[in-house]
Amino acid sequence: MNNFSIPYKLAIQKKQTIVSKSLLIQMQKQSYSNENTRAFINYKNVNQVTISFYKINHNQTELFRNSFYSKDSLTDVVIKRHKAVATKNYELLNKKDYFQYTTEVVLPQLTTGNYLVYFESDSDTENKKSFAYETINITNLTVLASQKNETEIFQVLDRKTGKPIENVSIQRTNQTIQTDKNGLASYIKEKNQNYYEPILFTTDNDTLLVTKNYMPYYDEYDVKDDETNKGRVEFYLDRAIYRPGQTVYYKGIAFHKKGSTTTIVAKTSFKITVKDVNNNDFKEFEIITNEFGSFSGEFILPKTGLTGNFNIQAEEPDDYEKDAVYNKESDEHPFWDNVDFNFSQINFKVEEYKRPKFEVRFEPITKSYRINQNIHVKGIAKAFSGSNITDAKVTYTITKFTSYFRNFYNNEQKEVIVTSETKTDPSGNFVIEFHAKSVPSATKEQLPIFNYRINATVTDLNGETHSTETIVKVGYHDLILSASIPNQIETKNNNEILLSSTNLNGTFLATKGEIKIYYVRPFLDKFKARIWSKPEIESITDEEFERLFPYENNTKIIADSLIETIVFSKKVDTSTDKKLVLDFISKYKSGEYKVVFSARDAFDNNIESKSNFRLLQSNDKYDQSKLFT
Template identity: 45%
Template sequence: MALFHQQKNGDVSVVSGINLKVVIENPNSEDIQTFTVTTNESGSFSGEFNLPKNTITGEFEIFADEPDDLKNDPKYDRIADEHPFWDNVNFDDGHVSFSVEEYKRPKFEASFSPVMENVAVNQKVSVKGSAKAFAGTSISDAKVNYSVTRISYRNYLDFQRFQQEDEDEIISGETNTDASGKFTVDFIAAPDDKDRTESIYSYRIKADITDINGETHSANTIIKAGHRTLEIDSAIPDIVKTKNKNFLTLTSRNLNGQFKAVNGIFKIYFIKPFDYRFKNRTWEQPEFKTISDSDFSRLFPYEKTAVSDFDFNVEDNTEGTLVYTKKVNTGKQKDIPLDFMANYKSGRYKVVFSATDDLQNELESTQLFQILQSKEPFVQGKLFSFEQQNDNPQKDGFVELAVTSCVPQIYVMLAASRESKTFFEQQISLTGNKTIVKIPLPDDLSGDVVIGGDVVFSNDSFHEELRVSVPQEKDMIIIEAESFRDKLQPGIPESWTFRISPSDGAKTEVLASMYDSSLDQFANRNWPGLSFGSPYNYLARKNPVGFGVAEFALRGLGQHYR
């Protein structure tokens, strides 16, 4: 069963009553069947086919495409000599693949349980696995052949980039599943002869389980070990606006990704304020300065003293000024409210989270971030900026926009676009560093709105954009399972019952699919949802005023000037 839809002017709708040609291709790209289907009122169609006996195995394709002979279609317009649909649409054929293989349906599956404990080198590790039938019963007294392979990694130049070096099998053996279908693989997480304190090792455990009927399935897992037992991390928004509810998230995991609580401490450091200058240098940095930096700043107050302020993350290694310290336990509190930053000044900061693992290794995580103090009248380092003021523009019918600037008065050309079409333009005069603008929204507008502003100041042009989300109210369909079983008995009919409740009461058609999950042993299939895409949305700008430089040469002097 498939769905046939179209997209016109951004709106998606189904296509009913249209004939399509369906072609079945074998792995050699040979057509093995072709037939015609017609979409129903919901835009869907269904069909069935039988594969030829003794066919080849491999990936088969199902294609849905335009019919070959449109003139025999009842909808063909003979007067206009065209088909009202097919001759007026840019059609992308639909296709899906499926596998045809010779196989014996598996009766059971094998798996390993995750290792929850901290693992260090030279420590005994016990990895537990199990064999379980798809019918739900345990596979007891099955033969288990296992092996453990060590994979060595090296940390080069202390850049936290690990490169795989060697693989060595360190143990192999044989055991049996117990009455509950479980088994255990024990080994020592031994390092290699090139062991260093920063080394991390992965131990790949493989087990082949064979039941009393001779059916065999494999399970694999990887356990990591090193000279430390924990990894810690901190996450904070890149830009913290003090008026918003912000959080610092602290995490602590063992090397195998399992959460482990740890006592630690985090510190907040102030690194430096924002540079108030926003205008890039017009000329290159001179080899010999003729005026001092103080005179340059006085004469050109908005122009940066350097061509670029890119500092190669110097802030990461800058100590800064300690402004806050707190002890934490990640088992009791992972998300730290940042309300204590309410009165912090704008600028660049960093958070350092440190802790100690079971082996007394000192661990540390550093994150850089910026604070924008909402009480300040404007954003430092920008000529002008936008900030959305209302939470629900769709309900209000407009976007309320605060426009701020670090200079007393500028003129801003505002524009707003949806689906790359401008629906609002206005020039505003910003006096006193801030003004409020209401941008009315067209009726039935939904999706992202892009708001842009252009300013000409001090012989240069500046542009800023803000993307505002206008959520679309969607008709919800509630699907409830009233009766459902995931275990089937051979030869016994089974039925499932679902309740479908559209929010608007409209007639609804449901596409439901099922498959035997045991076939995942051979190939996993993705079951993607319906995706209709969306048009690219950008600000439809007119050609802005531009500023450049001119070059000339003085002949005979061998010099060029700009």
Template identity: 25%
Template sequence: VEPNKAAQLLLTYKNLDTIYFKLYKRPINERTEAELDNKEVLFKFLAQNKQLKKWFVVVPKSTDYRLHTLVTKIDGLDFGQYLLISQNTNSNESSKIFNYNNFTVTNLAVTNRLLATNLHEYYVVNNTTGAAVKSAKIQQRKYNNKGLFINSQLLTTNELGNATTDEIQGVANAIVYQNKDSLSINVSNYNYRANKEVVDYKKVILFTDRPIYRPGQTIFYKGLFIDNKNDRNIIVPGEKIDITFKDVNGKEIEEKAHTTNEFGTFQGSFVIPMGKLNGLMELYTGYGSLKVQVEEYKRPTFEIAFDELNEKYKLNDSVRVTGKATAFAGYSVSNAKVSYKIFRRAIYNYSIYNYDNNFSYGNNIYNRQQIAFGDTVTKDGGKWDFNFLAKTPNEKLNYAFDIEITITDMNGET
């Protein structure tokens, strides 16, 4: 969240008419946000800290017992790390809490990675402009024997926003500082090649024709048998493989025997019996398994299609987006609610040294921000359209825009 600027808050609710909020500020040097997943730790924090702000939002009342969404705002805040509590009542009782969110107000964006040379690299940029942040301090931290963070090496970024270190072992977290701004990040120092113990093994990789089925349907599967020796995968033809179909309780439904072909693969099918408990069923071999979902699901009755953009647009132009909602039965879906969100991503080019000792190139994507949202309805023929401004804070950078569409028809299907 940018400092001193109002931020959008997306609410998802059901069977409520009012949502109450309480805002707390957290010290940046606390261990981790995950600690607050422990209710005792969360309640202790709330009891020992003063509310920074509280307010409520009246949401449109509904009686359809469905989930609804609403976008509201949080007023601009100063730099820091915050905890937002949401409740369905104005009570101070901890038991009334039904959701909480951690967020940080900062101008910093940080990436970190372990290089092939066993150096750890940090890259600090301004999360709005993408400019490199020079002279930022990076305080690496480790766990002590009590599970608490202790400071280790202190780094400083160069004029390119980079800092590297050979202190890798045990570093789990880092706090990045620049003037009044700060950001806490998790640090991963796992080197796949350096830490990998080469062990020979055999495995089966299974594939199915779909991830979810209904009772009575047929599961078509295919398997690939791999023999890994000296860290190299070898295809083995003529290997005998038994595959077992198990229900949600792990009991055998059916078993089949296969022999791999010249490509090391085999295939077959199982029919899902009626009357079994729905849930995750399993295709099992001694070298690997795969779970599939079995449910009495309802198929969607309509689909959403975007029209191709025929116009050429530049940054800060107004972009027109059009599309159509059509039922699979062939008729148009008219008078349906259309909700849309527009996200902007700044793109920075980079090169990486991968694990096979080759350079590869791509782009690293930072700072996905929602820049617009709105609602409309489908017209005759199921057509919908809207415009958004492709606004950018810095025309010297490249940007990508993501468009998310949600359509709910008159029967409540979304």
């Protein structure tokens, strides 16, 4: 191949991409002192990495934060002038298949302070190392921040125990304050405050340096924030849709709200404007509220013109000085001069429409159907006056789609199987008939449900048209069970399981079956999720992980591996048993449970319903499923 050809150059680029080395390391920015920590490594074509920790002071930490373009030179100074407090080399499994892999490594324990972490590994350039660096903070301090009015409040706590820490020095740019016995300290905010201001928290043996904009704040609710006096008008109409030329009857109530107090606005004038579909003023007039703050009236819509969305708006009148409540001596109106009036309007439609004379509906589907049967679905068209809609044209479409009782995945598309028409008989009834065929890709063991959506449109002799829809469900089975229970129950409460049995179309179908309750497993004793997902290459064994990180959940529960223990069973008949009262669980231990409701249907299929729930033993001293109770 020509060494200067484009395919050759592209091939060389692709090869360089494949054989290139890459290394991405994730660490926690803050950790406890003398705590086991680990790094998550994403790598390709790399055999090893060396991680070194250099202790740095606050000034150096600030330089790393603020000197973006001189970090490399700062790093060189630190590693040349300081001795690493810990260095460890990690061998990485290189499968030499040019794929990326992930792994985890345990890091050395560190005491409180700020550290420069220096990573070094082989590079793509021969006889040259690649490197990267980051700063971390090892501290037992954490800070909560809040603000109230003009005061900013800090509370310093122990990161592990949550206990307030007294006598913590909080050093700002131009001020130093100290926490009290509750770990609290506060100061008055400046007008031009710096949101990027570094704040240093120090004790005799610990420090925490944070930038102000990274601190989570919460504001206490202040009623004064809601003390604005706001007014508005609520409109009410006699209907939502009008025909051209009809009379619109309206009513309005004016009120204003200050804080949590709402008051009506009496004997006050408002300008009312009615706008048409083009937002042009159709009518404009003034009203005066009565002693109850309400007003009402009527107006006639135009008989011609565009139809669509109209609206009624209320706003400040041109001359409110004529109101009886206006104070001439102080030249002040108690409402308009003291209230922030909100935009107030109501929308309504103006449409050319005819009142419907009849309705069409399908009769409820109460019968159970099986696949490969002929299905008859009955409908009726009935006038609102009570008369029958006879000899009306009925056009219908039947669309088939498949769902699965046992949640099997299926890509089957919806299919229109019938498009036809019929007529109503002298009683207004009509019947739609079709044959329910199976789908070759669906097997009986999957318990498929074949859904037939029927859309019917009836047109009477006057041309008036109405539509309706129903779904007929057909399958190899004819029973659906349900055992409903809350996700979590407590033994001291009155608990019950609601039982239900229906055919595929939702009609009650009595059946005899059995209900069983299983104890699945105790609550997990781990309250921390994994910091990162499990790596592809596990360099830390499960036993070592449990010893080093006892509070992290390292186990993915596989349902098939759980050994379930049956703790209760009972025969039930849904013709009489609508619920199962759980008055026998007072001694059950806390944990995860499962209820299974099973029965045989008319075609001898085994039908099951499974529900999982959590049970809390009221006699437990604490909630085993939570860290704090």
